[in-house]
Structure formats: C-alpha cells, structure tokens
Amino acid sequence: MKILVQKFGGTSLATYELRQRVIHHIRNGLNEGYQLVVVVSAMGRKGDPYATDTLLDLINQNGRSLQPRERDLLLSCGEIISATTLSSMLHREGIDNTVLTGGQAGIITNHQHNNAQIITINPSRIHQELKKGKVVIVAGFQGKTTDGEITTLGRGGSDTTATALGVALGAEMVDIFTDVDGIMTADPRIVEDAVPLETVTYTEMCNLAFQGAKVIHPRAVEIAMQTNVPIRVRSTMTDNPGTLVTSTSEVTRLAGEVQDRLITGITQVPNVTQIKVKAKEGQYDFQLKVFKAMAENGISVDFINVNPSGVAYTVFDELADRAEEILRSLGFEPELHRHCAKVSAVGAGIAGVPGAMAKMVEALTEEDIQILQSADSHTTLWVLVRGEDMVKAVRALHRKFELHNIHYQTAE
Amino acid sequence: MKILVQKFGGTSLATYELRQRVIHHIRNGLNEGYQLVVVVSAMGRKGDPYATDTLLDLINQNGRSLQPRERDLLLSCGEIISATTLSSMLHREGIDNTVLTGGQAGIITNHQHNNAQIITINPSRIHQELKKGKVVIVAGFQGKTTDGEITTLGRGGSDTTATALGVALGAEMVDIFTDVDGIMTADPRIVEDAVPLETVTYTEMCNLAFQGAKVIHPRAVEIAMQTNVPIRVRSTMTDNPGTLVTSTSEVTRLAGEVQDRLITGITQVPNVTQIKVKAKEGQYDFQLKVFKAMAENGISVDFINVNPSGVAYTVFDELADRAEEILRSLGFEPELHRHCAKVSAVGAGIAGVPGAMAKMVEALTEEDIQILQSADSHTTLWVLVRGEDMVKAVRALHRKFELHNIHYQTAE
Numbered sequence: 001m002k003i004l005v006q007k008f009g010g011t012s013l014a015t016y017e018l019r020q021r022v023i024h025h026i027r028n029g030l031n032e033g034y035q036l037v038v039v040v041s042a043m044g045r046k047g048d049p050y051a052t053d054t055l056l057d058l059i060n061q062n063g064r065s066l067q068p069r070e071r072d073l074l075l076s077c078g079e080i081i082s083a084t085t086l087s088s089m090l091h092r093e094g095i096d097n098t099v100l101t102g103g104q105a106g107i108i109t110n111h112q113h114n115n116a117q118i119i120t121i122n123p124s125r126i127h128q129e130l131k132k133g134k135v136v137i138v139a140g141f142q143g144k145t146t147d148g149e150i151t152t153l154g155r156g157g158s159d160t161t162a163t164a165l166g167v168a169l170g171a172e173m174v175d176i177f178t179d180v181d182g183i184m185t186a187d188p189r190i191v192e193d194a195v196p197l198e199t200v201t202y203t204e205m206c207n208l209a210f211q212g213a214k215v216i217h218p219r220a221v222e223i224a225m226q227t228n229v230p231i232r233v234r235s236t237m238t239d240n241p242g243t244l245v246t247s248t249s250e251v252t253r254l255a256g257e258v259q260d261r262l263i264t265g266i267t268q269v270p271n272v273t274q275i276k277v278k279a280k281e282g283q284y285d286f287q288l289k290v291f292k293a294m295a296e297n298g299i300s301v302d303f304i305n306v307n308p309s310g311v312a313y314t315v316f317d318e319l320a321d322r323a324e325e326i327l328r329s330l331g332f333e334p335e336l337h338r339h340c341a342k343v344s345a346v347g348a349g350i351a352g353v354p355g356a357m358a359k360m361v362e363a364l365t366e367e368d369i370q371i372l373q374s375a376d377s378h379t380t381l382w383v384l385v386r387g388e389d390m391v392k393a394v395r396a397l398h399r400k401f402e403l404h405n406i407h408y409q410t411a412e
Numbered sequence: 413m414k415i416l417v418q419k420f421g422g423t424s425l426a427t428y429e430l431r432q433r434v435i436h437h438i439r440n441g442l443n444e445g446y447q448l449v450v451v452v453s454a455m456g457r458k459g460d461p462y463a464t465d466t467l468l469d470l471i472n473q474n475g476r477s478l479q480p481r482e483r484d485l486l487l488s489c490g491e492i493i494s495a496t497t498l499s500s501m502l503h504r505e506g507i508d509n510t511v512l513t514g515g516q517a518g519i520i521t522n523h524q525h526n527n528a529q530i531i532t533i534n535p536s537r538i539h540q541e542l543k544k545g546k547v548v549i550v551a552g553f554q555g556k557t558t559d560g561e562i563t564t565l566g567r568g569g570s571d572t573t574a575t576a577l578g579v580a581l582g583a584e585m586v587d588i589f590t591d592v593d594g595i596m597t598a599d600p601r602i603v604e605d606a607v608p609l610e611t612v613t614y615t616e617m618c619n620l621a622f623q624g625a626k627v628i629h630p631r632a633v634e635i636a637m638q639t640n641v642p643i644r645v646r647s648t649m650t651d652n653p654g655t656l657v658t659s660t661s662e663v664t665r666l667a668g669e670v671q672d673r674l675i676t677g678i679t680q681v682p683n684v685t686q687i688k689v690k691a692k693e694g695q696y697d698f699q700l701k702v703f704k705a706m707a708e709n710g711i712s713v714d715f716i717n718v719n720p721s722g723v724a725y726t727v728f729d730e731l732a733d734r735a736e737e738i739l740r741s742l743g744f745e746p747e748l749h750r751h752c753a754k755v756s757a758v759g760a761g762i763a764g765v766p767g768a769m770a771k772m773v774e775a776l777t778e779e780d781i782q783i784l785q786s787a788d789s790h791t792t793l794w795v796l797v798r799g800e801d802m803v804k805a806v807r808a809l810h811r812k813f814e815l816h817n818i819h820y821q822t823a824e
Contacts (some may be wrong), residue, residue, distance in 0.1 A: 069511075084485075099481075
C-alpha cells in the first residue's frame with residue numbers, strides 16, 4: 001500500500017477550526033487509499049500555552065539557565081501535546097490512530113542536543129502500526145539517541161522529520177501543510193500579484209529557502225532529494241494542490257516540455273549590514289584574519305566578496321556592533337553600511353543565460369535603486385540594496401521577470 | 413554516601429516563591445551531606461497551564477476521546493515540564509543537576525496504561541549521575557514498559573515514585589513535601605486544635621490514608637514498608653521536621669517507651685450513600701448477587717455489613733443512582749440513605765482495648781449524633797453518620813480522645 005506523509009505546522013494546529021481542517025486533509029488522504037503518517041509541530045505561535053516559545057518563556061522566568069539536554073526534554077513535550085490532542089480528535093471521528101514520539105518512531109540521532117542530526121531511522125514500528133490500519137501520528141522535531149536520550153533536531157525541525165520519514169518509509173509523497181498556498185513567486189505581503197508555483201525543483205526550492213523563503217526548511221528538501229521523494233507544499237485552509245517540489249527530470253516531464261522559465265521566484269533577507277574591510281599595506285593574510293575572527297566569535301557571514309585590496313561581506317544587523325568591535329580590536333578600520341537587504345532572483349534556468357544579470361540591473365536602475373554589491377551562481381542572482389529600497393526592488397524584479405504570468409492550476 | 417529522596421508535589425511547585433522554598437530544602441539536603449534524588453509532580457493545580465487537569469482539559473475541548481496509551485504520553489509531559497523548570501532554577505543557583513524521565517530513571521512498569529504498576533527499578537543510571545555529584549531530578553508519576561511505551565502510575569502517583577526509588581536506592585529517608593505541616597490528628601479545616609503527629613507507624617499511616625487523610629497515598633506507604641525506608645511528611649513552607657512514618661519498633665524506640673496512645677487521628681470521608689438490601693424469602697444467594705452486580709458495574713463498595721436478613725454497604729453519592737437502578741433491575745427493593753459520612757478513629761493502640769468503641773459511642777451520643785452503622789478492626793473504628801453531623805462528630809472524637817494533647821516537637 002502507498003504511504004503518504006502529511007506534516008502540519010504549529011499554525012495549522014493553533015485553533016479548533018484549523019484542527020478541523022487538519023482532520024479534513026487526513027480524511028482525504030485515507031479516502032485516496034493511502035497509509036498515513038502525520039507529523040506535527042508544537043501547537044500555535046508564541047503566546048499559546050504549549051508553543052515552543054512559550055515553553056521556553058516558562059524557563060526564562062525561572063532561571064534562564066536550562067541545560068541543553070534538559071532543554072530538549074522540555075521542548076519535546078510541545079510536539080507530544082499537539083500529537084495527543086490531534087489523536088483525541090481523530091479518535092472521536094472514528095479514525096483509528098496512534099501517537100509515536102520521535103524515539104518511538106525510530107528516529108535515531110547523534111548526541112548533539114538542541115541541534116541533533118538524524119543518524120538513521122528504523123521504521124519497523126511505524127510499518128507495524130500502519131499494518132494495523134492506524135493513522136500514525138509522529139511528534140515532529142525530536143529523536144532519540146541510541147542510549148535513550150531525547151534530542152531535538154536543529155535545522156528544519158518537523159519538516160526534516162517529515163521528509164526523513166518519507167525517505168525511510170519509501171513514501172509516495174510528503175505533504176507539508178502550511179498557512180500559504182504553496183511556494184510563491186515572491187512574498188505576497190510585498191508583491192500583490194505573486195502567484196504560487198505549480199512545480200519547483202529540489203535545487204530551486206533549496207535556493208529559495210536559503211535566500212529567505214520561509215515556507216520549508218532547506219535541510220528538509222535536501223533530505224527528500226536523496227531518494228527523490230516528492231514534496232507538496234500546500235495550504236491547510238484550501239484544497240488547492242499547492243507546489244510540487246521534485247527532481248528536475250520530473251518537473252520537465254510534468255511540464256511536457258523542457259522548462260524555459262528563467263527565474264522561479266524573488267526572495268529577500270532584510271536587516272543585514274554590509275561590512276567592508278580594506279587591506280593594510282604589507283598584510284597578505286588580512287582576509288584570513290577577518291574571517292577567522294568572525295568564525296571564532298560565532299558570527300555568520302554572507303555575501304562575501306574578496307579582492308586583493310579588501311573584502312566585503314554581510315552580517316545580520318544585530319551582530320554588526322559586535323563584528324565592528326572585533327575588527328577594531330584587530331587593528332582594522334571597517335566601514336559599515338547598516339540596514340541593507342539582500343534581494344535574490346532564484347531559478348534553475350539562470351545557468352549559462354548571459355542576459356539574466358543584465359535584466360536584473362536594468363530593472364533596478366529603472367527604479368533608481370542603488371546596487372551596493374552583487375553576486376551570482378548558476379542558480380541564483382543576488383543584489384544588496386539599501387533597506388528602504390527592498391520592497392521596491394522585489395516588486396521591480398517580479399515585474400521584470402514577469403513572474404505573475406507563471407501558469408498555475410488550482411483545484412476544481 | 414547516604415541518599416535522600418525528596419518529593420515535591422504540584423502545589424509546592426505552583427509559584428516562583430514556592431519553588432524558591434523547594435531550592436531551600438534541596439540546599440539543606442546537600443548541606444547535610446546527602447546525595448539527592450528529587451521527585452516532582454506536575455506543576456500547580458487545575459487552571460495552571462501545565463497541571464495534569466489542565467492538560468486533560470485541553471483534550472476535553474478536542475474530542476474527549478484520548479486513548480489510554482496516548483493519555484499517558486500527554487500526561488507524562490506535565491512532570492517533565494516541572495522537572496525541567498526546577499532544573500533551570502537549580503542550574504542558575506550553581507547546583508549541578510540532571511533531569512530523568514521515569515523511564516530514564518529505570519522505573520519499569522507493566523502495560524496497564526493510566527494505572528501501571530511498577531515491576532522493577534533499575535537504579536544504575538541514577539547512581540551514575542549521583543556519583544558525578546549531580547542532584548537527580550526525576551519526573552514523577554511515570555514509567556516505561558520493557559518495550560519503550562510510556563506509562564503513568566495509577567494509585568499514588570509521584571508519592572509512589574518517591575518511595576519506590578527510596579527502596580530501590582537504599583535511601584536513608586524519603587521526604588514528602590506538601591502544603592501541611594505533617595500528618596495531623598484531624599483535618600485542620602475541621603478541628604482547630606488539630607496537631608501534627610511526630611511519628612506514626614506505616615500501618616497507622618496506611619489506615620489514616622485509606623480512611624480519608626489525603627496527604628500521602630497508602631500505596632506509597634506500603635512500598636516504603638517493604639524495606640522499612642522511613643518517610644517524613646513535611647511542609648514546603650517551614651523547616652519543621654514534619655511527621656516521621658516508620659516501623660512500629662522504630663516508633664517505639666524513638667518514643668523511648670512503649671507507646672500508650674490509643675488513637676492517632678480522626679479522619680472523615682464525606683459524600684457516601686448507605687444502601688440497605690433486605691433478603692427476599694427463599695433467596696440464599698442474594699448477598700452474592702448484590703456484590704457481584706456492583707463489581708460487574710465497576711461500583712466500589714465500602715463499609716459492608718452482612719447479616720442473614722440483609723446487607724448494608726456504602727457507595728459514593730455520585731454512584732448511588734446507578735447502584736439503585738442495578739439493584740431494582742435485579743428485583744431488589746433497596747433502601748438508600750444519601751449524603752452520609754464515614755468518620756474513623758485510627759490507631760495502632762486500639763487492638764484489644766475494650767473501651768475504645770465505648771468511648772467513641774459515648775462521644776457521639778453526648779452530641780446527639782445518630783450512628784447509622786459501625787465497624788471496627790484491630791486498628792480502626794468506623795461510624796457512619798448523617799452528612800450534616802460529620803463536622804460535629806470529628807470534633808467530638810478529637811476532643812474525647814484528647815488528640816490536641818499529643819506531644820509534638822517543632823524545629824528550633
């Protein structure tokens with residue numbers, strides 16, 4: 001029998017009405033003849049009593065010094081509470097089900113508390129419950145070490161649980177339910193005529209996610225890509241098919257022709273600071289010094305531009321003061337440009353197309369937007385702009401690449 | 413090194429101030445040179461977001477049909493949340509500690525979800541952590557089956573966890589912290605001059621608990637009794653020594669003389685209904701029929717009085733209608749006396765003392781209290797009275813047996 005993994009995020013479980021929609025999707029999955037594995041996150045957003053952030057707030061009122069191992073024990077409860085709540089609702093609806101913790105579901109991780117990596121998955125218990133005809137609800141975001149310690153997954157959380165289970169179970173599909181209609185061509189809060197994409201490749205999805213699209217974590221996509229398990233990113237509130245994330249060949253097959261779209265989507269990362277450091281005379285290792293100092297102080301850098309006379313890179317605004325201090329203590333005189341934004345155009349079609357960056361520059365110039373820095377890879381074009389230009393830049397690029405015209409089919 | 417088990421109930425963990433008192437007692441235990449195992453219940457009372465009843469309320473809003481296994485998964489979170497909260501506070505105070513779930517603490521139970529029995533305890537992990545110099549915080553009320561299912565203990569909950577660990581670890585003492593000053597000679601809300609008892613025997617304690625004293629669960633006492641681990645029932649709010657619960661010989665040794673107290677305490681169980689069933693002519697097995705019918709319908713009976721012409725027994729008020737219905741369906745014509753109360757006088761000293769019941773009857777008669785039924789064992793005297801007489805009866809017996817004169821030593 002075919003297996004479908006459905007993942008419902010915290011916002012999909014926040015209210016009674018939303019949970020009714022979750023039941024609707026579960027019923028649909030069963031009606032389509034699937035064996036169902038349902039992965040859930042902790043309920044609701046900050047402020048709800050069982051949300052992850054609220055559990056941490058409780059601790060913050062009581063010492064702010066939870067050890068990593070105990071933090072995992074605490075946080076794992078958030079997902080268990082939402083899983084059992086859903087279980088109770090399904091049971092009342094006559095849908096036979098059982099709840100498994102991450103550990104019980106066979107998710108084995110290393111010992112890196114708060115940021116554990118999945119080492120292996122033993123899906124025998126899940127198969128056993130599926131065979132009994134049960135919907136298996138799995139508490140997301142958590143696993144267990146070989147010696148019984150409870151861990152939480154760092155990057156990707158419950159999305160990673162869902163795709164990793166999809167891979168381990170040989171699932172036909174992993175449905176990621178969320179509060180938007182799929183992967184959008186741009187953030188709909190910025191671009192009014194942004195549309196959901198019908199399909200994107202794993203690579204495009206990873207790039208979109210890395211460049212600011214928050215719908216699904218890139219780590220989860222990378223895992224799905226390992227065995228080509230398709231992901232559908234869908235809305236809890238509608239029956240629309242959402243966006244199918246799959247391999248390049250499958251995207252091509254579905255389109256019935258070789259894809260000729262240049263750009264898939266426009267994304268943005270706000271609140272970054274550009275830092276420029278000039279080389280001092282006679283210092284041949286100044287670049288090494290700069291990046292080593294950042295790394296040793298746990299400051300992530302991005303958008304690195306190295307040349308013989310200096311380096312430029314970005315850090316998040318809140319780390320800018322600390323970065324400046326470190327650089328000055330090393331004798332550098334850094335130049336800081338705060339409150340910038342990184343705007344990206346992502347698309348598998350960029351590779352080898354000479355006109356793409358030109359089109360990007362043209363769009364921005366037409367709007368009098370200054371490009372502070374730029375970069376490109378075979379799948380992504382980046383520009384750094386002033387923060388106040390971000391919205392204008394995203395809209396200009398969405399228009400220039402005609403993303404509102406991307407064809408999309410809705411349900412019914 | 414000597415091991416001390418401290419158990420803090422939900423009310424002891426309900427507020428920040430109370431949790432500060434908990435830290436105080438933990439510090440005292442360490443200063444006295446103990447290795448410390450701290451067992452905690454879920455925080456607070458109904459209404460607090462992580463209390464057991466609140467977790468169940470969440471479910472009740474979402475279908476009221478949580479399966480037993482999933483109910484245990486959910487409820488186990490209540491204790492984990494309070495354990496990690498305490499852990500964070502201790503860590504900030506510089507007290508090295510770790511949290512273990514019931515399963516991690518080695519508490520192995522049978523598969524009877526919601527009412528699991530401890531089969532065995534493997535304390536090796538606790539010993540290992542104690543050797544590292546850590547305070548070991550154990551989430552109470554829970555265990556694990558041999559195949560990794562999470563269970564909750566039925567009777568006695570976290571008290572049972574504490575005394576069972578005390579036995580398994582060979583602890584010198586188990587401290588049960590609560591919101592009263594120890595085991596009282598009567599409920600202080602009823603009897604103004606009730607005093608805490610300095611010592612009680614395990615047997616007295618079990619009887620007091622079975623007869624309505626709610627401070628500690630009899631199941632927990634029975635476990636401690638198996639290897640004579642002493643229990644201290646103490647107040648979180650004071651440094652008073654509380655009541656020592658131990659073996660008869662130890663109580664005698666501590667008193668320096670053979671104990672001559674007749675009665676230890678007066679307890680009450682309100683809201684019971686007396687049911688009388690008369691034998692019908694020719695029915696020799698009517699008693700069997702009555703009690704079999706009650707058992708088959710899950711109705712607990714108490715205060716059973718059997719004689720050739722009829723039986724009398726009590727059930728809780730809320731089960732009276734159901735019991736009546738069952739009896740009538742069997743052709744009996746039961747006589748019900750609702751809203752009664754069972755008042756008990758408990759004391760190891762009763763055995764073989766002829767005057768005890770006479771004294772009890774005298775005290776009640778002086779107050780014009782009608783005795784509806786009575787019974788006695790070698791440790792307890794019971795009377796059934798009308799509900800409106802309960803308070804008067806408890807006070808009269810407390811006075812008659814001069815329990816306010818029981819000697820008690822407070823700290824400093």
